Amino acid sequence: MYRRQFLTGCVTTGMIAGVHTAFAARSQYTEKTIRLWPDKPPGGGGPVGEMTLSMKGAVSNVAVPTLTILTPPNPNGHGVLIAGGGGYKRIAIRLESRPAAEWLVARGYTAYILTYRLPDEGWKADALAPLQDAQRAIRIMKQREKKISLLGFSSGGHLMGMAAVKSKFQSYEPQDEVDSLPATVDKAALIYPVITIEKPYDTTSSHHVLVGRKASDEKNAEWSIQNYVTPHSPPFFLVQAENDPVVSPQNTLIMKEICDRDHVPVTMYRYPKGGHGFALGKPNTPASEWPSHYELWLQDK
Numbered sequence: 623m624y625r626r627q628f629l630t631g632c633v634t635t636g637m638i639a640g641v642h643t644a645f646a647a648r649s650q651y652t653e654k655t656i657r658l659w660p661d662k663p664p665g666g667g668g669p670v671g672e673m674t675l676s677m678k679g680a681v682s683n684v685a686v687p688t689l690t691i692l693t694p695p696n697p698n699g700h701g702v703l704i705a706g707g708g709g710y711k712r713i714a715i716r717l718e719s720r721p722a723a724e725w726l727v728a729r730g731y732t733a734y735i736l737t738y739r740l741p742d743e744g745w746k747a748d749a750l751a752p753l754q755d756a757q758r759a760i761r762i763m764k765q766r767e768k769k770i771s772l773l774g775f776s777s778g779g780h781l782m783g784m785a786a787v788k789s790k791f792q793s794y795e796p797q798d799e800v801d802s803l804p805a806t807v808d809k810a811a812l813i814y815p816v817i818t819i820e821k822p823y824d825t826t827s828s829h830h831v832l833v834g835r836k837a838s839d840e841k842n843a844e845w846s847i848q849n850y851v852t853p854h855s856p857p858f859f860l861v862q863a864e865n866d867p868v869v870s871p872q873n874t875l876i877m878k879e880i881c882d883r884d885h886v887p888v889t890m891y892r893y894p895k896g897g898h899g900f901a902l903g904k905p906n907t908p909a910s911e912w913p914s915h916y917e918l919w920l921q922d923k
Contacts, residue, residue: 651692651727658687658758663739664794665746673737679716680708682740687755689762690735692723698730700920701767703759703807705736707776707814707899709827710752713737718775718901725902725913726773731920734763738781741831747794749832749845754794756785757805764803771920772810776869776899777828779815780847783877786810786858787850811859811916814866814898817873818846826869848880857887859919861912863896889919 674683704726706719713719715735723733736759739751747754763770774782789806796802819829820842833841843849858881862874874890881888896909903910 651694651724653690653692655688655690656762658689658755658762660798663687663745663747663751664754664797665751667744667746668739669743676712678714679720680706680712680714681737682708682712683743684713684737684739687739688737689759690723690737692727692733692735694727694730694732696730697732699768700730700771701732701734701763701769702726702771702773702920703734703736703756703763703782705738705756705772705774705778705781707774707778710741710777710831711827712740713778714775714899714901717899718778721902722773722775729917732767734759736778750793752781753784753788753791756781757789757793758797758801760785760789760805760807761800761803765800770807772807773813774811774815775813775901777816777826779812780817780828782810783812783815783817783847783858784845784850787847787852787855807856809857809859809920811861811919812874812877813861813912814863814869814900815847815860815873815877816869817877818848820846823870823872848876851877851880851884851886853884853886855881855884855886858889859916860888860890861892861909861916863893863898863900863909865895866898868898889915891915 669683669685673681675681704719704722706714708714719735723735726733738755739745741749741751745751772782772786786807816826816828832845860874860877862871864871878888878890891912893908900909902913
């Protein structure tokens with residue numbers, strides 16, 4: 623309906639040799655990167671120049687937010703929006719977003735890697751910029767998919783969690799007809815996520831970037847996911863290691879308690895060891911089990 627103006631960019635074909643032990647065979651897919659916005663993102667501002675790629679494969683200096691779409695030969699009609707972490711200072715594409723996308727596409731899901739704006743890079747929308755990008759991405763996906771899920775890691779988990787629980791929040795003025803579509807989703811998986819930035823959990827990079835080190839209690843509450851969960855929120859899948867040194871392990875416990883209170887379906891897996899940033903999990907470690915559980919959860923109607 624409105625796809626033609628956005629579906630621009632180069633199409634390539636990739637062969638997945640296997641970035642995780644869960645891959646049993648090669649899988650073919652087509653890949654395309656599109657711009658999120660028809661013109662400048664809401665509010666304007668932002669960095670200039672090319673996007674920066676770190677030695678570890680994290681991107682920053684995101685002047686143009688995009689969606690990279692990996693489509694399997696026989697898509698199952700279920701698209702998954704993926705947001706890597708990085709404390710809202712960078713996005714861990716190589717370590718988190720890309721492996722997850724390839725894992726999903728090998729199983730018939732269409733994967734959408736979100737390269738979102740980073741609040742500290744001069745955007746006039748400030749802390750709202752990533753959420754605007756997430757909502758826009760979901761609306762673009764609505765044109766293409768029967769079912770939409772979210773998958774976020776660390777601060778990307780915070781972003782996907784906010785998108786899930788604030789789907790009716792108007793984070794930007796409509797830009798075109800795409801924005802007449804709802805930003806609702808069917809499911810959300812949050813992996814070692816930042817859930818709350820309220821005290822005493824106000825020590826993360828996500829907190830400092832979104833609201834500032836000396837933010838008020840009201841501002842901290844405004845950007846904490848658990849405060850927006852309602853009985854109408856989508857089902858959640860939570861994963862965290864109990865020895866996470868970056869994001870307090872209390873985060874997933876807080877989210878599960880709130881979901882249970884409001885009768886929101888929630889599935890949680892916690893592992894004694896794993897630390898932070900384990901992505902799909904190192905082979906032969908307890909945290910490497912979560913993708914198999916996630917696969918079953920995705921299939922569950």
